[in-house]
């Protein structure tokens with residue numbers, strides 16, 4: 001069983017039913033009949049508390065949709081609407097059993113609120129030549145990150161602001 005809650009346009013929070021018993025619990029994370037997107041790659045990253053990854057997207061013609069969740073820990077997950085220019089952002093806390101669907105055309109980033117294992121299913125294979133992003137702290141976007149002094153990758157420290165990267169924006173990224 002899944003509960004779908006729209007967060008920002010097509011960005012959707014998905015809550016899955018957990019079936020606890022003496023052993024622990026069972027949950028479905030994805031079922032094609034409930035959510036008809038095709039996923040072609042599954043990623044796993046581990047982040048220590050305070051780590052911030054983002055804001056990333058895959059440029060045209062290979063934009064990626066992402067279905068993100070945590071296996072252990074807690075993250076603040078952020079989607080930024082970059083379809084035909086910046087249209088807003090949304091953030092939601094994810095814990096095990098909660099997933100966020102981030103469609104193609106949105107940049108994605110998260111900050112780990114605890115040591116967290118994150119997994120996400122993506123709709124296109126990773127293409128290093130199309131790997132793109134915008135600065136996590138771009139004031140034009142104005143994401144309110146929960147923890148100060150984030151731990152960043154070298155790459156994320158150098159990402160351009162929106163104003164310098166508009167040419168990369170996905171114009172018509174499709175829905176899935």
Ligand SMILES: Cc1cn([C@H]2C[C@H](O)[C@@H](COP(=O)(O)OP(=O)(O)O[C@H]3O[C@@H](C)C(=O)[C@@H](O)[C@H]3O)O2)c(=O)[nH]c1=O
Nearest residue numbers: 043045053054055056057066108109110125126153155
């Ligand atoms: C994303 C990705 C990275 N890599 C490699 C490239 C690099 O050597 C190493 C680490 O890559 P990064 O520093 O880009 O990893 P990371 O900063 O975790 O990038 C990820 O951030 C989150 C927010 C997303 O939304 C993802 O799509 C992805 O962009 O892993 C792959 O082989 N396949 C992949 O799909």
